[in-house]
Amino acid sequence: MSEGEENLHVPASSQRISEWVAQQLLERIARGELVPGERLPGERQLAEQLHVSRVSVRAALQKLKTQGFLTAVQGGGTRVVSSAGAMDGALTEMVRVKHANLCDLVEIRQALESWAARRAAERATPEQIEHIGHILTAMGQTGRDGKQAADDMDFHLAVAQAAGSPVYLHLLATIRDILGQMMEYHHTEPFALGKEALMIDHHRAIYEAIQRRDADAASVAATAHLGWVLDRYNDMRRKAEEIATPPG
Helix, strand or coil: CCHHHHCCCCCCCCCCHHHHHHHHHHHHHHCCCCCCCCECCCHHHHHHHHCCCHHHHHHHHHHHHHCCCEEECCCCCEEECCCCCHHHHHHHHHHHHCHHHHHHHHHHHHHHHHHHHHHHHHHCCHHHHHHHHHHHHHHCCCCCCCCHHHHHHHHHHHHHHHHCCHHHHHHHHHCHHHHHHHHHHHCCCCCCCCCHHHHHHHHHHHHHHHHHCCHHHHHHHHHHHHHHHHHHHHHHHHHHHHHHCCCC
């Protein structure tokens, strides 16, 4: 019997089985065992895990879809959702039309990701630290043109997972699309021109601090990396304005 099965509680006789199943799934989401974007096991597997009928599982999944916690996957299945959607699209547009909004987002990332790096140093499992290290190794490999942005995103998501906070994972999911666009930009010219090695060094500093269990150093490294990103945005904006402004 698995650890999850050992912790199961038999639903009260007055409680509908499907409601109990929904509560079990919500608790998994709250504990971070099911994260935004993750596909749930199939109905049969969930029924076996929870020792209930597939009819009860199906009713529970439908309830959670109605409440906005789950959504159907094209081709079959169900996945966890977050409060992204329209909010992410609106945020992307806000950042696109005003440079100050982009800088605000980076500063907010500084606060969030420095906290996450600190938590990861304190709470990451050895397996999670090893996973972050593997991603860092991939980032430094040659011949991965076009994959740097995906590696970068994977690194930040792995640190988020290692922080062990379902709340943080859901916050990150809310801005995941705009984060992905930022990562893409960070690995294209002119932003990345001559800067790839430096960015890898930034990520290595975060990883090595987490590996040492040095929470202060991990937080400082994450803050420093995003501080550099912010400075880079501002430098590039100033250069663009100089080019656009004709001589007096």
